[in-house]
Amino acid sequence: MTTALEPALSVRQVLALDRVLAGEPEVVAGAGHLDRPVRWVHVAEAADVGVMLSGGEMVLTTGVLLAGDPDAQAEYIRSLHRAEAAAVVLGLGRAFPAPPDVMRRAAERCGLPMVVLHRPFPFVELTEEVQSRLVRHKFAAVSLSEAVRTALTALITTGAPLQHLLDEIAVHAACPVVVTNLAHRVLATAGERSAVDDVLRDWDRIARQAWGYHPGPSGTGGGNQGDGWIRAELGGRGERWGRLVLCGHRGDAATGRLLADRAAEALVLHRMLGGPAHSWEEESAQGLLTDLVSGVVPARQLLPRARAAGLPVNRRTFVPLVVRGGDPARLDRVLRLLGLPGLVAELSEGATALLLSLPRDQDAEALAEHFAVRLRHETGVPAVVAAAGPRTAWDDVPFGLREALHVAEAAADTPADQDGPVLVRLRDVHLRGLVRLLRDDPHVQSFAERELDGLLCGPRADPRLLPVLRTYLATGRNKSRTAQLHHVSRPALYRRLEVIQERLGIDLDDFEQAASVHIALLAHDAQQR
Template identity: 25%
Template sequence: MTVRRLVQHPDLGLTLVAGRENTDRTIVWAHAIELADPTPYLSGGELVMTTGMNVGTTDLEQHDYLARLSAAGVAALAFDTGTSFAEVPAGIIVAGDALGMPVIAVPARTPFIAITRAVIDEVTADQLRSVQRIVDQQEVMAREALKNGIPGVVSALSTSLSATVIVLATDASTLAAAGPDSSRVAHLCSQHLQHPPTRTTRDQASRVFADDVGYCTLQALRATPTLRGHLAVRRDAALSPLDRLLVAHAVSLISIEMDKPAKVLDAEHRLRAAVAQAVLAQDAIIDPGLLRYFGFDPENSAVVVALSNTGPALAAERHTQDVLGTLATPYLMASRADEINLVLPADNSTAVNDIHQALGTRLQRRLGGGVSLPGTFGNLGQGLRQAQAAMRSGPDEDRVRSFAELGVFSVILGNRTSAELELMARQLEPLDEHDRAENSPEIGLIATLEAYLHANGHIESAAAAIGIHRHTMRNRLARIREITNCSLESADSRAEMWLAIKARELLSMGAPNER
């Protein structure tokens, strides 16, 4: 409630007669008082209401009366014109203009209780709006805690308070930060925490200290007696009581997140792995609620990432969780022997190279990697085959390849169903049957054909690649022509065979539940 809004109230009939330049002052309460010096009973921001019984009769006395109100921080003076005075005295008006104190003329028909009710109703409504804002922000932080963990809560609190917010570990290292000048604030808080606690600060859950231009609040983070760290909130103005309530809610969310029991984390990890295996299965149907629990929008696209040479599964999973935790991105993860498969939102696929590099550094391994084309959650089994095909498309490791890099191969086979791939690969079945019937050596006719196609039809190079004599290579190629009734001298036939081999390769990768 401001002075201007009060004067504009349609039912009160108030008139502003002085101090027009300060009508934006906020009225925090309305107080009827008839003392010559009411200031001992005022705290600032009030609308003082008087009938004029003790304001004095001379201009000097009236100026002194208004000066005392101004010095006490009163928002405005409401002067009744139906009891002691028929109109606001000239001395009060002159003093109001001189001191910048808004003076309101109250008509005889308007009782002070009506003004008080108007002020209280507005103050109460404002408080309710403030409380609702806090409730709304609490809900936002709760959703962020579920979706993005501690970094999400920190970011939401920083936005709500227009403040710099930092989570510090017990060793004063920064775990999460949001807001301007976070590095300087983190350093300042770290220095403050390094001071030995005094008798008065040892058991305090909250501390406030000032820097050069603002205030910083430090809150202890603990859901159990064990201290897990501190939450620092720094901004130019001190926190209001409602702001402190929001900070307390953030402290609770972050403390719980930092103190999750190991069994809960293990159960969450198992659920994440089960959901990952389900979405990577061919034509899987997944409850959208599970996807939302792990931060995904079921309507948006996702990509599959395959990382090879990851080593023992438990260590690889733990380090992958740590890396993805620092990036604050939704993810699903499943592992198999020497391989990690991830599902990431398509709009976060740019983080793949960061994940690959950071995980390789942690595991001290040269990792291979592949990433699929974006797809829906109902078709990520195909995405897994794409990612694995990209991962295995080159001899060298230590970099991530995109399935899109495979050119024509990705365009022709990238969106094929299993049935379509099986149809393309079916023409290789006679060669399989021949190898089984003839008890052929380890390098059979399909391996011979693949080497020949890799060598662009150069017999000597193909023979050298698989370690056989060129005459043996010619005899095997002749046998392939006879069995498949396909002329390998034709570019069309070679292309058809090459696609069949690639389709067979994609099918052999399969989804986790197909292996």
């Protein structure tokens, strides 16, 4: 259930009240401005009433002090216009039996709604009706403000993520909510999914329109433009770092600004308490890439989110990459140094995904290789970058990300080598990649346990021999290299190999038996990971 307030009374709505209709109201000027909000109703007969107003008042008068003085009548209307009155209501009677032309023409020139009442009408009834409605609305606005503040504060104190706060804001605002950085890139959204998608689908145009706002009176610098677009600036300690936008708020502008201000205060507090560990930009990229990998949401439906997040998507080549053990901030810095557009996010512990978006006339393979080389140079660590084949269709990106993850997992068992390849593709993981795909198959698990039973189970099991066997097979059964890597003499290695063969009941000099044990060991390692 939403809690957004109905708009405050406008001039048009005041004229539609039963008590006003009893006075037979007629709009004689300013008919195009009847949607002005009425802040208060003021009964005044003074000729200089304008100096007593502060704006937004509907002024009720009989004009008794203006009768017979055309100059005073015209100045009376001009003073109301200067004071930004909402409208003037003239009760016809002894002073003015008919609408005075001088006042009507002046009101039309000023764009001030002027209404005459053809039947005698006690002004006190109108003031009571309108004032009570305005007071109730103001009280409801204050209650809404406190309800929003309380709800958001409770979420923050329980450590709720940003998305939970935005969902709560969207419930109260009854419209889509968007958080952007200063470059207008969308960091997070909330609200009804179809409505949010409509906003994101044309975000570039909408952002240009929305950023034409004028600063509002609120402390956060809120502003609004037609159709209920209301924004509030996000920042603190003299620095702005984002914006919150209510998209298509249906309530009155004052209520919308109130909601936006309370929401902005909560988001600033949330960011200050959350610390710099995960910025909203990282969370946005992580959410998008995670949804792409999972396949729960069709890629086509995620396209507006990607575009709004600043990823170029039209006529592009997409290159999915995964780095094991890479720091997202460092990877993003390398991307910026090379001027490569893309998204970076940690998908799981130790696996950071990158989605490059390149012009189709550029060599995607060469640029991916260049990124991997630069990354190794910047970090000084022989990190291996797993790459999927370039994709020119957005719908193929999820499969590409999953392929890059698979390659990264398959390459994880390979010892990092400073002189080894910096970019690993599916064709480079060979048998290790196949075993990775089949590691959860019960038949493969049984095969691995059966082949390695002598080292893993029983009273004579010795898992310390597994590293020796692993190195021996990985080096192509090179005894000298294996002895060197394990820092043992060759005679000592021979004795260990003899023990391994005895316990497994195999001959490692037999290619088929050695291959069988090698596959079993790869499967065992994959299952353990």
